[in-house]
Amino acid sequence: MANKLHLEVISPDEVFWDDEVDTAVVRTIEGDVGLMNEHLPMVSPLIVGRIKIVKDGKAREASCAEGVVKIRGNRALVITGAVEWVDEIDIERARKAKERAEQRLEAKKNDVDLDRANIAMTKALNRIKHYERLEK
Template sequence: MSTIRVNVVTPDGKVYDGDVDMVVVRTIEGELGILPKHIPLVAPLTVGAVRLKKGNSEEQVAVSGGFVEVRPDQVTILAEAAELPSAIDADRARAAKERAESRLNSTKQDAVDFKRAELALKRAINRLDVTGK
């Protein structure tokens, strides 16, 4: 079976670089599965886990928005932030989740703070999901 090259890049540098059988990303339109020789496309990403399947194993990368560029032989993910499970501090992510939930439950907030807290909550939950904790 053929493979496809995957690069996950953030402003801080490369997070992942390798060959996989299949990539699954979460775009703003829904999940997208990408196999080798996929048609070229560019799509905006939402907060979610990028699933990288190779053989019977699967790796995940927590991504906080960005874009995916697909070419027949390569997938490039340009992410605002991305972390491998081994780089995620679960305690810190849990604390961020609790802070965001507290802000969302606060009675004194404007629309901007609500959106920021909502996005922070999504990022924290995504990070915790990827770590499996």
């Protein structure tokens, strides 16, 4: 266990992951960052992307909204607005969210709606991309 990293991933809805891992990869504003035991202390914003978790040599990926990662010693904490395993993505829901965002972007009502539509579009495209990559 000494070479393991304790990773906790939480969202407003749940504690998504709380266990020891070999490594994890998160997408920060500066690119992908690999997390491992005794990583240099760090706090960084996360962008919409993925979290790759490797436990006992087996990798699993989750689609992730924006958030923050904090790591110190052998503990890492990821706080995100939303997270789900790629193999559990409801692809039809993601495609409908993309369509709604496209409609809002075309309507161009006001700046707030455009910002929300752009965020919704980014999240939907992220979920679709990860799902389709898994299907190949």
